[in-house]
Amino acid sequence: RRSRLTAPRHSLRGHRTGQLDASMATANLENQLHSAQKNLLFLQREHASTLKGLHAEIRRLQQHCTDLTYELTLKSSEQTGDAPSRSSELQKRCEELEAQLKVQEKENAELLRELEQKSAMTAVLENTIREREKRYLEELKVKSHKLNMLSSELEQRAGTIAYLTSQLHATKRKLLSSSGTSEGSPSGSPVASYKPAPPRDKLPETPRRRMKKSLSAPLHPEFDEVYRLGAESRKLLLREPVDAMPDPTPFLLARESAEMHLVKERPLVIPPIASDRSSSEQHSPAREKQHKVHVGVAHRIHHGASPQAPPEVETLAVDQVNGGKVVRKNSGTDRTV
Numbered sequence: 001r002r003s004r005l006t007a008p009r010h011s012l013r014g015h016r017t018g019q020l021d022a023s024m025a026t027a028n029l030e031n032q033l034h035s036a037q038k039n040l041l042f043l044q045r046e047h048a049s050t051l052k053g054l055h056a057e058i059r060r061l062q063q064h065c066t067d068l069t070y071e072l073t074l075k076s077s078e079q080t081g082d083a084p085s086r087s088s089e090l091q092k093r094c095e096e097l098e099a100q101l102k103v104q105e106k107e108n109a110e111l112l113r114e115l116e117q118k119s120a121m122t123a124v125l126e127n128t129i130r131e132r133e134k135r136y137l138e139e140l141k142v143k144s145h146k147l148n149m150l151s152s153e154l155e156q157r158a159g160t161i162a163y164l165t166s167q168l169h170a171t172k173r174k175l176l177s178s179s180g181t182s183e184g185s186p187s188g189s190p191v192a193s194y195k196p197a198p199p200r201d202k203l204p205e206t207p208r209r210r211m212k213k214s215l216s217a218p219l220h221p222e223f224d225e226v227y228r229l230g231a232e233s234r235k236l237l238l239r240e241p242v243d244a245m246p247d248p249t250p251f252l253l254a255r256e257s258a259e260m261h262l263v264k265e266r267p268l269v270i271p272p273i274a275s276d277r278s279s280s281e282q283h284s285p286a287r288e289k290q291h292k293v294h295v296g297v298a299h300r301i302h303h304g305a306s307p308q309a310p311p312e313v314e315t316l317a318v319d320q321v322n323g324g325k326v327v328r329k330n331s332g333t334d335r336t337v
Helices: 002-079 083-182 207-216 249-256 276-281 285-290
Strands: 223-229 235-241 292-295 299-302 320-322 325-327
Antiparallel strands (some): 292 299, 320 325
16 A cells, blocks of 8 residues: 555656756746847847948048049149140159259268268277277386386385484494593493394385385474483474484485594484483483483484483594594594494
8 A cells, every 4th residue: 555655746746847957948048038039139220330330431421522623633634735835834843853852862872981981080090999998008108117116126225214313323323432431431231232123124115114104104203302311411392393304314424434533412313321320310210201202214323311411522432634644543432333
């Protein structure tokens, strides 16, 4: 019984599903048909508007064509009477234009020739400028090298002059000290025992060294106040540049002279010979720091004197010429160079 009841149920379900599928298919078809009809209606409207615009354009062109035809007929009727004069005018105009064309061609040819000449001159000038620039650079290199060599030689000579000047002053002080000891007033001043150092070899010139030298060199050398003791044990104020170098002319002239004379030195140039009491006190660092004198370019000599020291007689021990014989003063502490 159960199998008999279930069979009709399955058949009813299948029939219902078939009906639903058919109804859905018909609905889809109806929707598609409706959309196709809408699209067709839209296309028809667009086509009608396009045709309307085309017809309007055709009518406008036809009107324009009729107007042009009318104008052409009028012009042709006017030109039939003066056709020979019109042709002669056109021929004259053509001849004038041809003459102008020939003139322009000649001018263009002349301009082209001038352009070629100027381009050739420009090339020659460029080559000349390159050669001159190359020559100028070579000359500049040679001159800069020569300038560097001359500057280095000048610095070496300046150092040599400073060294010789310091030696000259040291020699004069030694001669003064030797003459003082011969008279019975020995001196132990460090000025007499000062030995100037020879000028150092110049280091190779470099751009950094030149820059440092140019930055370190003052534009306006200031003046320092240097106190020296004179022959009467009094302070003398001397104003001189910081890097002032003594004049080496007397030293150079002394080498060329045939005989030497006894010259009294000024107290401003060479300090006096200190006494025994002052020589014992001159080793004090405070007294050495108080009295400083510039000698040459890079040499400093510290000296000092006691205010109680009696004035010393400034003498110079030199060679004396006596009838072709040279007589030299000798003393126990003679340190002449």
